[in-house]
Amino acid sequence: MIEYVIFFFFAAIAVLFAIVVILHRNPVVSALSLVASFFALAVMYVLLDVPFLAALQVIVYAGAIMVLFLFVIMLLNLQRQGEEPTRPVQQFLGYAGSAAFGIALVYYISKYAVLALPNTPFTADARAIGITLFEGYIFPFEIVSILLLAAIVGALFLSSRGVPLPTHDEQRREEHPSVAEGLAQQQSGNTGVVRP
């Protein structure tokens, strides 16, 4: 019985904060609401007997990914910038379409996905997950490590202000030594700016 109380309490929290995420005008509030929603989902993972993934959810999602979001929002100063209102047609179609989709999903789940639970308990501790991961999924695991490396390189490349190719200034410096002195004076004036 206490399980149901916990489930419905945290389900309500997850849904309420998710609604705040999509309705609030300030992106900082949206991001923090999403963190709260993820914490409630971590409680769901504990209820599903997978405490390892609950820890992962809190550390990776709420801890790392959402902090990245908050950094970007604050870096770009987006909380000051007002968002233009959506066109009414788009607003209506968005709400109506997602409501229809939601009603269809709820209908089919409550009609077809009512399953009897098995009696034996489900054990998914870190040990069992690790054994499964490194016995059957070692190749995808390595592929994911390469993917993360590619994401790091891509993020660095995209977020740098310009494409780091040989710049026009460097070419001119090689061709005309007299220009190089002028450029050096220009750059020494911009103290603290590292980028060309």
Add this chain to the structure above:
Amino acid sequence: MIPTQWFLLLSAILFVIGVCGVLTRKNGITIFMSIELMVNAVNLTFIAYARQFHQLHGVIFVFFIMAIAAAEAAVGLAIFISLFHHRQTIDVDEANLMRW
């Protein structure tokens, strides 16, 4: 033990909220957060079925989805920073050209 369909219903509701956010918002980062919400709803479904069928493969899948969501967040936010440097806004309606 809570039946699986309750978790599936919660997951469906969260997914629909995410869809609604993607369809109605114009701020790129809010759209991105809605996508993260949808990813988490799918994760919940995976784990609910993993417990239902006593298979650890669903849990492993969620593990990989989390890794890919981290990569996606890094690259996506870098794209928004780049877009902001070019346009001084991250309104997705403004970003309608592939190259400027």
